[in-house]
Structure formats: structure tokens, C-alpha cells
Amino acid sequence: QVQLVQSGAEVKNPGAxxxxxxxxxxxxxxxxxxxxxxxxxxxxxxWMGVIKLSGGSSIYSQRFQGxxxxxxxxxxxxxxxxxxxxTSEDTAIYYCARDGxxxxxxxxxxxxxxxx
Amino acid sequence: xxxxxxxxSASGTPGxxxxxxxxxxxxxxxxNTVNWYQQLPGTAPKLLIYNTNxxxxxxxxxxxxxxxxxxxxxxxxxxxxxxxxxxxxxAWNSGLSGQVAFGGGTKLTVx
Numbered sequence: 125q126v127q128l129v130q131s132g133a134e135v136k137n138p139g140a141x142x143x144x145x146x147x148x149x150x151x152x153x154x155x156x157x158x159x160x161x162x163x164x165x166x167x168x169x170x171w172m173g174v175i176k177l178s179g180g181s182s183i184y185s186q187r188f189q190g191x192x193x194x195x196x197x198x199x200x201x202x203x204x205x206x207x208x209x210x211t212s213e214d215t216a217i218y219y220c221a222r223d224g225x226x227x228x229x230x231x232x233x234x235x236x237x238x239x240x
Numbered sequence: 241x242x243x244x245x246x247x248x249s250a251s252g253t254p255g256x257x258x259x260x261x262x263x264x265x266x267x268x269x270x271x272n273t274v275n276w277y278q279q280l281p282g283t284a285p286k287l288l289i290y291n292t293n294x295x296x297x298x299x300x301x302x303x304x305x306x307x308x309x310x311x312x313x314x315x316x317x318x319x320x321x322x323x324x325x326x327x328x329x330x331a332w333n334s335g336l337s338g339q340v341a342f343g344g345g346t347k348l349t350v351x
Contacts (some may be wrong), residue, residue: 128346147280157339159283169285169328170276185339219284226275226290227330233284 126150128220128231135237141208144234146220153201154178157223160194160205162216163233170216174223175203210238243268243341244329252319256260260346262329268341272332274312276305279326279345284319288327295300316348324350 131145146158160172173184175194182194193206203220217233252258262274268286276289287296289305292312304315312331316323329343 163341168326168345169279169330169342171330171342174340183339223287224287224294225273225294226287227277227285228287228290228296230284230286240316 126222126229127156128222128229130218130220130231130234132180132220132233133237136210137240138238139213140238141206142210142214142236143204144218144220144229144236146203146205148201151222154198156195158163158196158203159221159223159227161221161227163217163219164213164216167216171217172205178179207236209219210236212238214238242344243333244331244343244344246327246329246346249348249349250318251351252318253351255319256349257315257320258319259316259325260314260327260329260348262314264310264312264331264341266310268310268333269307269312270310271304271334274304274307275330276314277328277330279301279328284329295340304316318322319326319350321350 127149129147134142136142154177157176159174162170175182184192191208196202215238219233221227222229222233273291275283278288279285292307293305303308327346333339335339
């Protein structure tokens with residue numbers, strides 16, 4: 125069965141960076157692209173970007189241009205999301221999610237808290 | 241401000257039929273398919289409808305999707321208490337370098 129297992133919760137100081145991992149299993153890793161979506165407390169879903177795992181290229185939301193990097197390691201079927209220059213507005217649950225059609229499988233989410 | 245516009249709330253009684261709208265533009269809904277997600281409290285979103293009107297395996301046929309022009313709708317018939325959740329529409333936005341746009345979400349209350 126398809127599973128996306130994300131790394132654990134993080135607490136970061138303003139200005140720092142965070143790297144969240146997402147390990148996929150149960151399907152051919154490079155056959156599906158992977159999205160990252162975040163959700164601030166009490167708010168809606170916000171798309172961050174997508175990484176194409178067959179070639180490694182990425183498309184990022186303009187809101188995160190310059191401070192968001194998505195990478196992958198095909199040897200471990202793991203995708204990474206690296207967000208820099210954190211502010212309190214980046215406090216959210218971050219989800220990795222497979223592009224299916226539709227975003228068909230979601231990770232359990234990783235809470236990132238930015239606080240001094 | 242979301243690119244796709246949904247009503248913030250909707251409600252219905254058990255057994256009723258409820259529809260949730262999603263309004264976009266020619267850059268997104270007007271030229272691309274629409275997906276719908278259900279998010280129960282404290283859980284990750286779940287794909288409910290893909291390609292505008294297709295249900296993934298396991299999703300009851302009480303849920304249906306449609307699209308007309310630059311608007312889409314999710315219909316839930318035979319409303320049940322377990323349908324109380326947040327619902328989000330989404331579509332690729334061709335006008336923004338190929339980015340995914342989400343609606344702001346609709347909280348459905350079963351009275």
C-alpha cells in the first residue's frame with residue numbers, strides 16, 4: 125500500500141531554515157511527482173510546489189521563490205523540502221502529497237513551529 | 241485571498257443534498273480539471289473527486305463533481321453526520337507558471 129511517512133515536528137528560531145523529509149513506499153517512486161502543501165493553524169491549504177521525480181526539476185509557488193528548495197533521493201525514495209528565512213508566518217503543518225491524478229496520497233504532516 | 245473562491249460555510253440536515261461551489265477563472269477551472277478534497281478535523285486531506293467528476297476507489301457515490309465554464313461544484317447527497325468536514329477545491333492555474341490553486345475551503349456542518 126502507498127505510504128508517505130514524514131519526519132517529526134520541528135521548532136525553529138526566526139531566520140533559521142527547516143528541512144522536512146518524506147519517505148515513500150508501496151509504489152514506483154519515480155513514476156509520480158510529489159507536491160508540498162502547508163496549512164497554517166486554523167487556515168486553509170496552501171500549495172508550495174511540486175518536484176518531478178523522473179527528472180528532478182521543480183516548480184515553486186511564487187510566494188516561496190528564493191527560499192524554497194525541493195530535492196529527492198531516489199536511492200531511498202525520499203523527498204525533501206527545505207524552507208529558509210523562517211518567520212512566524214511559516215508556522216504550519218507541512219504535507220508531502222503524491223500527484224496521482226489529483227493529489228491522491230498525503231503524508232501525515234509535519235508541524236513546524238517558528239518561535240523565538 | 242485564494243485564487244479559487246468557495247463559500248466559507250455550508251450546512252444541511254441528514255439525508256439532504258448539499259452543494260459546494262468553487263469559482264475560478266479562464267486560467268484555472270476554465271481550462272483545467274478540478275479536484276476536491278475532504279479534511280476531517282485533525283487529519284490530512286483526502287482526495288474526494290479528481291478530474292472534475294471522477295471518484296477514487298472507496299469514495300461513496302454520494303459524492304459527485306461537475307464543472308461549467310469557470311465554476312465547479314461538489315454535491316453530497318444523502319448527507320451523513322460523518323460528512324462534517326472541511327472541503328477544498330483545487331485546479332492547476334495555467335496563468336501562474338503552472339501552479340496549483342486551492343480554494344479557501346468550505347466548512348460543512350451537519351445539523
